[in-house]
Amino acid sequence: MNRQTFSGLDAVCLLLASPLLSAAEPVSADLIITHAHVVTMNDAREVFEDGVVVIQGSRIVAVGPASASAGFTAKKTIDARGGLVLPGMINTHTHASMTVFRGLGDDVPDRLRKLIFPLEKALIDRELVYWGGLHGMIEMIEGGVTTFVDMYYFEDEVARAAKKIGLRGVLGETVVNFPAPDAPEPYGGIAYAKKFAAAYRDDPLITPALAPHAPYSLDADHLRLIAHESEVLGLPVLMHVAEMPAEIATLRQEHNMTPVEYLDSLGLLNRRLVAAHCIFVTDSDIALLKARDVGVAHNVVANIKSAKGIAPVVKMLAAGLRLGLGTDGPMSGNTLDVIGQLGYVAKLQKLDQKDPTVMPALHVVELATRGGARAIHREADLGSLEAGKLADVIIIDADATALVPLYDPYAALTYGASGKDVRTSIIHGRVVMEDRRITTVNVAEVRARMRAIGARIKASIAAGKK
Numbered sequence: 196m197n198r199q200t201f202s203g204l205d206a207v208c209l210l211l212a213s214p215l216l217s218a219a220e221p222v223s224a225d226l227i228i229t230h231a232h233v234v235t236m237n238d239a240r241e242v243f244e245d246g247v248v249v250i251q252g253s254r255i256v257a258v259g260p261a262s263a264s265a266g267f268t269a270k271k272t273i274d275a276r277g278g279l280v281l282p283g284m285i286n287t288h289t290h291a292s293m294t295v296f297r298g299l300g301d302d303v304p305d306r307l308r309k310l311i312f313p314l315e316k317a318l319i320d321r322e323l324v325y326w327g328g329l330h331g332m333i334e335m336i337e338g339g340v341t342t343f344v345d346m347y348y349f350e351d352e353v354a355r356a357a358k359k360i361g362l363r364g365v366l367g368e369t370v371v372n373f374p375a376p377d378a379p380e381p382y383g384g385i386a387y388a389k390k391f392a393a394a395y396r397d398d399p400l401i402t403p404a405l406a407p408h409a410p411y412s413l414d415a416d417h418l419r420l421i422a423h424e425s426e427v428l429g430l431p432v433l434m435h436v437a438e439m440p441a442e443i444a445t446l447r448q449e450h451n452m453t454p455v456e457y458l459d460s461l462g463l464l465n466r467r468l469v470a471a472h473c474i475f476v477t478d479s480d481i482a483l484l485k486a487r488d489v490g491v492a493h494n495v496v497a498n499i500k501s502a503k504g505i506a507p508v509v510k511m512l513a514a515g516l517r518l519g520l521g522t523d524g525p526m527s528g529n530t531l532d533v534i535g536q537l538g539y540v541a542k543l544q545k546l547d548q549k550d551p552t553v554m555p556a557l558h559v560v561e562l563a564t565r566g567g568a569r570a571i572h573r574e575a576d577l578g579s580l581e582a583g584k585l586a587d588v589i590i591i592d593a594d595a596t597a598l599v600p601l602y603d604p605y606a607a608l609t610y611g612a613s614g615k616d617v618r619t620s621i622i623h624g625r626v627v628m629e630d631r632r633i634t635t636v637n638v639a640e641v642r643a644r645m646r647a648i649g650a651r652i653k654a655s656i657a658a659g660k661k
């Protein structure tokens with residue numbers, strides 16, 4: 196999972212590039228962000244109120260006060276005009292292409308089996324996955340997301356869309372025990388995933404993954420096979436874990452285990468696993484998740500909306516779990532914007548614990564950035580603004596109403612800001628949104644495609660009701 200580590204060679208190049216060693220000659224960089232209120236999220240949580248970020252190629256080469264850019268010239272300068280500059284948000288669990296179904300059949304019981312699976316079976320094809328995915332990625336970039344962790348069908352189409360728009364992704368091909376839209380045989384997702392993984396090996400933006408749907412939707416033999424393939428091929432495994440009351444009951448009845456214990460017995464509980472939800476985890480499950488170095492995706496808004504339960508986030512954090520934030524799919528949480536989740540993360544834990552001091556804003560912003568990077572074991576490259584890390588950087592509008600006046604950037608982001616306050620986004624050193632304009636795809640075309648797909652889905656549902 197950690198293929199893009201900061202190599203020793205890069206370190207040497209950085210040293211050579213340092214203006215301190217060659218005071219006379221300015222070093223040419225690609226991009227300098229000036230007049231930035233830099234919230235680094237580095238180990239010391241340094242903040243530079245009038246700071247700079249210097250980017251060369253795909254990496255950050257300098258971060259600090261205004262003087263840190265002395266000695267650099269750049270092809271492009273972006274004046275942040277006092278806006279908050281942060282590492283991009285990491286969405287550790289979603290199904291981006293489900294934008295095509297957003298808003299269908301909300302507020303009803305047992306949606307997954309009665310509504311979502313049948314809709315997907317009837318309608319999902321390559322075109323829906325590509326355009327729905329691209330539409331979801333526009334929403335994520337507009338909301339400050341620079342890395343997303345996705346599980347769906349035709350995941351190669353999600354990868355194609357992510358490459359086109361320039362969004363970083365850990366992309367998992369779904370495996371289930373029934374015929375899927377992209378695999379007529381049950382478990383056909385395993386072969387599909389292997390082919391997809393081979394096509395995207397060593398891609399700078401895309402990390403292919405295996406995505407077994409959940410402990411209850413695959414049999415034990417296939418879960419063991421996935422653990423084996425993941426180890427042999429070095430692929431991350433993305434999975435819904437301890438999300439459903441019925442899942443807990445079934446595994447208790449059939450194996451006398453919790454989902455976490457069950458996955459451990461099959462060899463799936465390890466550093467390659469990103470476990471989404473983990474609502475129903477016991478204290479000993481949390482200890483096991485920690486011991487096995489598993490990443491966990493907390494999907495607060497989707498969990499509230501589905502009324503399933505409150506994940507023990509305070510306990511997970513106290514245990515030192517690799518915990519990040521996710522939106523879940525747009526049919527579950529109805530939004531892909533991580534900044535919009537932040538307030539809920541804090542407030543639900545405060546309410547649950549009847550204690551306004553738990554889950555302070557700093558910790559919430561940590562979850563969305565450093566925590567997400569840790570959840571996918573990419574903290575060497577992502578999650579903070581530091582020289583040597585990948586250049587995934589967002590700029591938040593200094594004039595955003597809820598941020599004026601600005602006292603505490605963490606509190607402002609968590610309790611006041613909206614994803615719509617993100618003005619500019621840089622991913623892998625590339626400016627993918629500048630002053631709210633997506634630079635890499637034609638947004639109007641994507642919207643037109645989505646409206647046409649929506650009309651097709653509406654007609655298909657109407658025909659089915661006749």
Ligand SMILES: [Zn+2]
Pocket residue numbers: 288289290435471523524
């Ligand atoms: Zn999900």
